[in-house]
Amino acid sequence: MTAGISGRAGRAEGLGSARLRLLETAAGDQPDAVALPLALQQATAGLHGLGGLLHHRDPGGTGPLRLVALSGLPLGTVGGWARIGQDADAPPARAVRGGEYVWLGEDVLGIGAAGVVSVPLPGRAGPVGALTVLTAEPGEPDPARRRLLHAVAGWASGRLGAGPALGGTGTGTGPDPVVRALDTMADGFLTVDEDWRITFLNRAAERHLGVGGAALGSTLWDVPAGHVRAMECHCRRASAERAPLTFDLSRPGDRRVSRVRLVPLPESGLAIFFADVTPQRIDEETAGERGAAERTARVGELTVALTEAVSSRDVVRVVAEHVLPPFGADGLVVERLEGGRVRVVDSVGYGPDFLSLIDGIPLGDNTAVSDALRTRTPMFVESKAQFRRQYGELRGVTVKSTKNAWAFLPLIASGRPIGCCVMSFARQRSFSQEERTLLTAVSGLVAQALERARLYDMEHTRAQGLQRGLLPKSLPSPPAVSAAARYLPAGRGDEVGGDWYDLIPLSADRVALVIGDVMGHGIAEAATMGRLRTAVRTLVDLELEPDELLGHLNEIVGELGDDYYATFSYAVYDPVARTCALALAGHPPPVVVHPDGTVRRPEVSVNPPLGAAEPPFDVHEVDLPEESLLVFCTDGLVDAAGRDIDEGLAQLRRTLEEAVARTSYFPDGRSDERTDRLEALCDHLVATLLPDREQTSDDAALLIAHTRATPPGDVAWCSLPQDPRAAGQAREFVRRRLAAWGLEELEMTTELLVSELVGNVVRHARGPVRLRLLHSRSLICEVYDGSLTTPRIRRAGYTDEGGRGLHLVAALSQRWGTRFLGDGKCIWTEQDLPSVSRAGTDHQGRVPSASK
Incomplete structure (x- = not known):
């Protein structure tokens, strides 16, 4: 059979031939309890399946199919197939009835199989059973694999129905009289002549054979033990080969097991020794069955675990x-x-x-x-x-x-x-x-x-590369905020998520702090996250108020479809006012850590997630001490390890309290020192809240910001009249303030800037008019008015007497722009400070003012 299989063309048939040779080698002398599972293992491996079953029909051909071997599957999963009626619709019964291959492309046992294939076990008078494999790959097995199944089924059928088929004759002259001394042996002993007549048996042999002394002279085949076909086969073989032979004998209807030793006598006949090995055999069989069951269970568990x-x-x-x-x-x-x-x-x-x-x-x-x-x-x-x-x-x-x-x-x-x-x-x-x-x-x-x-x-x-490419590669370091962040991909699961964070510098040293989570997992969610992050940056550049920004984002998410939602938190920190304006869409508010170690969560309302909310969005203003920590996170950090989000937020708060009690996160040193401590705090929070990241099924984002207030001496205000005198008063204010800050080099440029800005307000806007100067890493000039008109650069003709003011503003400043307020607008400019030595700057990069 193996030679026939190996003769077929194709790589798959070559592998099938190799599997049959391996099976014949491995199962040669093994009992059926070991050999048949080995056959199932080869059939399962050949089809890349989950496991296999072998059913056998009673010899009469009318009874049910009985499960006689199992491989790769826990017995509990196939209990319904332990006995299958011949009229049942199960694939094994159909294969026996039809005498042909049966394929069913569905998971009939509910264990995650792609399909079931059964082939009949051939017999002289028709199929005697069926071999079944539960497949793991979709689609019907190809012809080469079906031929392998038929070959293994034929091999298994031979093992189920075959018995020893040896024969021979022998001659002898009768027993040696010396053996009569063996009558008192504990083991059974008898001798037979060349005609298989019993010439001697001791008392132990009488007990083993269930006969008395009258058995002397009887033919061995007339006693109950001689009725066992294996007994006759082994006796004739030992006599023919004139070689000792040992085997175990079990009589039908008798659970006792005898170890039989056949020794040819010098001239003819056999000496036969019987030893009762029932206890040892029971122990061996129990241990073997236990070992086989354990191995089968292990392979079954392995199969299930590998599918997961x-x-x-x-x-x-x-x-x-x-x-x-x-x-x-x-x-x-x-x-x-x-x-x-x-x-x-x-x-x-x-x-x-x-x-x-x-x-x-x-x-x-x-x-x-x-x-x-x-x-x-x-x-x-x-x-x-x-x-x-x-x-x-x-x-x-x-x-x-x-x-x-x-x-x-x-x-x-x-x-x-x-x-x-x-x-x-x-x-x-x-x-x-x-x-x-x-x-x-x-x-x-x-x-x-x-x-x-x-x-x-x-x-x-x-997917992770896409997601990481959409996240900030590094966070900026504006004057008023130091920050550290972490993105933590899910430890397990099939897809990436849509968590993101950002930190965006705004005008007047303000900073936008962003964190969000697109609900769901997958490439689509990661791409949606990238779209939202880009939209946020575009809207932030327009200097929109938080509620207006969330309104635009809500429209964007709504246009994606009914199944798209995102939680979002947008905060704007103003270091001059020392306030943080918060707008929340389905996202928990940040945790605030005060300089004295107090940790609290602002009591603010939370709007529904983007895609499910209806504007307007609530904006909350939170007052912050001169230095604070703002801790933002997504639910993947706190809603994990078997806890709900409220428990996670409570643990986050406790962890922050313990960390702040041990280490100061408000050092007076360099900016890089503050950032290093924030990085260490990020690592500590992640290690505490997600101790086993490999088991998490959701990604997470964490953003920690250390806020600093602008010193009062670095802010100067001036109210101006709404008439032509305003420009002169503004220039005078600039000269005095820049002299106090030691920035005389910027006087001429700044006077030109404020003259143009104030003049435009007087001519085109309405009051009140105010001027504010900020001394930071740059010099910031701001002119406020009560108009919502947007200033814009226009192309002036050669003969036009005006229209070039904003051209001059753009040329003289490093940056400029407009932001709108509830009662008007602010036009601002930024100028680089004069280059000075490192020793002449403070730890925020500013030139010390004379007033300090």
């Missing part, structure tokens, strides 16, 4: 949990073939120094992994001495390894090698045929899972 593994690291973790313990292994390395080199995916029981020695070894080098991948055959190295004999050039690797035995299992998926699974053992050991067969079957399951995980890893890496 998402990433490559998940696959390695599952193998470590379900494969290493049953074999007593303490080391594992899973490697993937990439670009002609063997790369380490993950490991257990090895340090980074050793892994660096084996990571990236070319496939062409003479290594055990390379040999296993080239030959596609598992390699078992039972000692360090054997390893050195085979791979002497890798002596340095074995010196640094504490292992003494290895199993190198090639991982083959879709007919091509994709990597290698290496199990290692602290002590040298041998590998039984059963272990080798089981590990080979396991490698097939691991290969399929690793290939699926590789595709997931590629997509997940691309």
Whole structure:
């Protein structure tokens, strides 16, 4: 049968032939309880399935199909198929009735299978049972795999219905009289002549055979033990071959087991020894059944766990949990073939120094992994001495390894090698045929899972790259705020999320603090996050009020569709007013940490999420001390580890209180020192709130801002009349203020700027008119009026007497713009400060004013 299979063309048939040869080798002398599950393992591996079942029909052909072997599936999942009526609609019954292959493309057992395929077990008078495999891949098996199933079914049918078929004759002259002294032996003993007549039996033999002394002279086949076909076959064989033979004998209807020893006598006849080994046999069978059941359960658990593994690291973790313990292994390395080199995916029981020695070894080098991948055959190295004999050039690797035995299992998926699974053992050991067969079957399951995980890893890496590319690469450092942030991708799950944060400098040293979360997971959500972040930056440049900005964002999210929502928090910090204006859409308010260590959450109302809200949005103004910490986060940070969001926010507050009690986060030193402490605080919060990030299913964002107020001496106000005198008064105010700040170099430019701005207000706007100067990292000039008219640069003709003022403003200032207020507008300009030495600036980069 195997030769016929191997003669067929095609790679799949070649692999099927190899599986049959492996099956015949592994199951040669094994009992059916071991051999039949091995057949199921090969059939399951050949179809990349989840598990297999073998049903047998009673000899009469009228009874139900009984489950006689199981592989890769816990018994509890197939309880309904333990006995199947011959008229049932289940695939095994249909295969027996029709005597042909049956395919059903649905998960009939509810265990996540893609389909069920059954083939009949052939018999002389028709099918005697069915072999069934639950497939993991969608689609009907191809013809080559169906032929493999039929071949394995034929092999299994032979094991179920065959018995020994040996025969022969012998001659002899009768028993040796010396054996009469054996009458008192505890073990049974008898002799037979060449005609199989009993010539002697002791009392123990009478008990074993269930006869009395009258059995002398009877033919051996006339006593109950002789009715057992195996007894006659073995006796004739030992007589014919003139060689001792030992076997175990169980009589029908009798649970006792006798170990029978046949010894040919010098001339003819046989001496037959009986020993009752029922207790030992029961122990052996119990241990064997227990071991087989444990291995079957382990493989079943492994199969289920691998179907749930998402990433490559998940696959390695599952193998470590379900494969290493049953074999007593303490080391594992899973490697993937990439670009002609063997790369380490993950490991257990090895340090980074050793892994660096084996990571990236070319496939062409003479290594055990390379040999296993080239030959596609598992390699078992039972000692360090054997390893050195085979791979002497890798002596340095074995010196640094504490292992003494290895199993190198090639991982083959879709007919091509994709990597290698290496199990290692602290002590040298041998590998039984059963272990080798089981590990080979396991490698097939691991290969399929690793290939699926590789595709997931590629997509997940691309998605995370997209998301990280949309987040700020670094946060700016405006004068009034130092900040640190963290984005934490989900530790498990299929998709990325839509969390984001941002920090945007505004005019007058104000800062916009942004954090949001697009609900859902996936590439679409990450792209939506990028669109919203771009929209926020565009709207912020227009200097919109928080409620108006949220109104525009709500329209954008609403236009995406009914299934799109986003939580959003927008805060504007004003260092002069020492206030923070908050607008919240489905997002919790920030936690505020005061300089004295007090931690509180502002009691403010929260509007519904973007996409579900109806404007107007509420804006809340929170007064802040001179220095404070604002802590913003998304729900992935606090709504995790089995707690709800309220519990998470309470834990965040406690963690902040403890951290602030230990360390000051309001140092008077350099800006980089403040940032370093904020970075450390971010790490502490993440480690405390998400101690096991690998188990989280949602991404998270965290933004911490250290706010500073503008000193009163760096702010100067001046009210101006709404008449032509205003420009002169403004110039006079500028000269006095710049002299006090030591910025005389900027007097001429600043006078020109305020003259143009104030003159435009007097001519085109309405009062009241006010001028404000801010001394920061730049010199900021602001002119306020009561008009909502937008100033704009226009093209002036050659003969026009006006229209060039804003051209002059744009040319003289570093930046300029307009922001609208509830009762008017503000036109502002920024100028760079004169270059000075580092020693002449304060820790915020400002030139110290004379008043200080």
